[in-house]
Amino acid sequence: MSEYILEAKDVSFAYPGCTKALDNICVKIEKGKKIVFLGENGAGKSTLFLHFNGILTPQKGKLFFKNQEMKYDNKSLMNLRKSVGIVFQDPDTQLFSANVCQEVSFGPLNLGLCVEETKKCVDTALESTGINDLRNKPTHFLSYGQKKRVTIASIIAMNPEAIIFDEPTTYLDPKHKEQIIDFLEELNQKGTTIILSTHDVNVAYSWADTIVVMKNGKVLKEGTPDVIFNNDELIEKANLKKPLILEIYNELKNNGILPENHRPPRTKNELKQLINNHNIIKNLP
Ligand SMILES: Nc1ncnc2c1ncn2[C@@H]1O[C@H](COP(=O)(O)OP(=O)(O)O)[C@@H](O)[C@H]1O
Ligand SMILES: [Mg+2]
Known part of the structure; x- marks a missing residue:
């Protein structure tokens, strides 16, 4: 039987003074899989991701983490965020430490790991994202692609069970884009559930186990890449491309x-x- 790590059940949410960003969303994320969310700008992908990580709370409906309804007290949120990491689209909204090593150390230290254990996690994270040589660099001097990799390292240093990547390849050059996708594949092979949003239909088609197509705060369709991209009506409705x-x-x-x-x-x-x-x-x- 499938094991689900995250679930949104009838979730609705509106930002103040705004039309609904999420409108009765029902979606289940299977543990260990690669799930790609597709949808034009404003479809609600980022808003849903912020619910998965407990940053936003639903105005209607419920969220579940490993079949348990999410709670929003500090202890429960800390637990959730230990298991479900999120890498925001814009690295500048995520980075706050003076240098790379401090940035990547923050998560493990905050989870209560000792200095020795933190060092191990940081070394592994820097190594696997290919930024070991940047460890003592001030974060504000880094290029966009380097900042992006630092934010990814800061999340994987906490060893989460699931990682959400909000448009991880946007603005990256082709080489770094490919590196990130290869790296996500490696993470998944080690058992991490990977959830990501992208506008790149080629990546979605060749890489995803499951694709969720969203529009206007609703899930239009969920299915395998074959099912999604052989549905011409859906492609047109969601403004996707083959x-x-x-x-x-x-x-x-x-x-x-x-x-x-x-x-x-x-x-x-x-x-x-x-x-x-x-x-x-x-x-x-
Ligand atoms: N911080 C915000 N304040 C007000 N409205 C927002 C905010 N963030 C997103 N929205 C609105 O919510 C809707 C869904 O946006 P979003 O979740 O960012 O979509 P996506 O990530 O698919 O582009 C859009 O109509 C957007 O304008
Ligand atoms: Mg977004």
């Missing part, structure tokens, strides 16, 4: 070059393999 790999595959299939009865490829390698297997182009490198 992933490039799927577009190429559909072109080849519709022109009779590839067979109909094949599972659509999800990655560049799967597409290449399919092309090679059907001898369309000899030996694509």
